[in-house]
Amino acid sequence: MRPLKYFKKIILKDGRECVLRNGTQRDGEASLEVFKKTHKQTDFLLTYPDEISFTVEDQEKYMKEKDESGNEVELLAELDGKIVGTAGIEAVGRNYKTRRRAEFGIGIDKAYWGLGIGSALTRACIECAKRAGYSQLELEVVADNKSALSLYNKLGFVEYGRNPRGFMSRQTGWQELVLMRLELD
Secondary structure (H helix, E strand, O other), X not given: OOXXXXXXXXXXXXXXEEEEEXXXXXXXXXXXXXXXXXXXXXXXXXXXXXXXXXXXXXXXXXXXXXXXXXXXXXXXXXXXXXXXXXXXXXXXOOOOOOOOEEEEEEEEOHHHOOOOHHHHHHHHHHHHHHHOOOOEEEEEEEOOOHHHHHHHHHOOXXXXXXXXXXXXXXXXXXXXXXXXXXXXX
């Protein structure tokens, strides 16, 4: 299977040009820094910064694996030479019953929210999931994350369930998760 490649230049709402592209091994350190930063900026993501235990070397290996994969991808949003967001798709499973499903995740540096980066990265991941042959793209989103819910609904994701005790937040207690999916075929 040939590696899943993506490259696109987009114009943001403020007129600047942003590059969406595959992350590579050489992006390990910078992508890890933005990952840690985004997880510090919002309570809507899966982990807290102090729970992130992987090293730069681990991240470089991860980025290399995704760059060489034919069915998984880690995309970066690069603005003025700086990584400001990441998004990716991963297989739910490898066996017959689950190999047509992929999971989607995204994180954008808060300083760049509202510029269209999240929407563009999500669309790019949908395109990559289709090219990889997936039939369904799935995600979980905190119910209080109204802007993300709005985006996912706008792009065709539908809710298929809720987990009222999905995340235990250090700030607010239990967070309800909305389970969403997008049929790709």
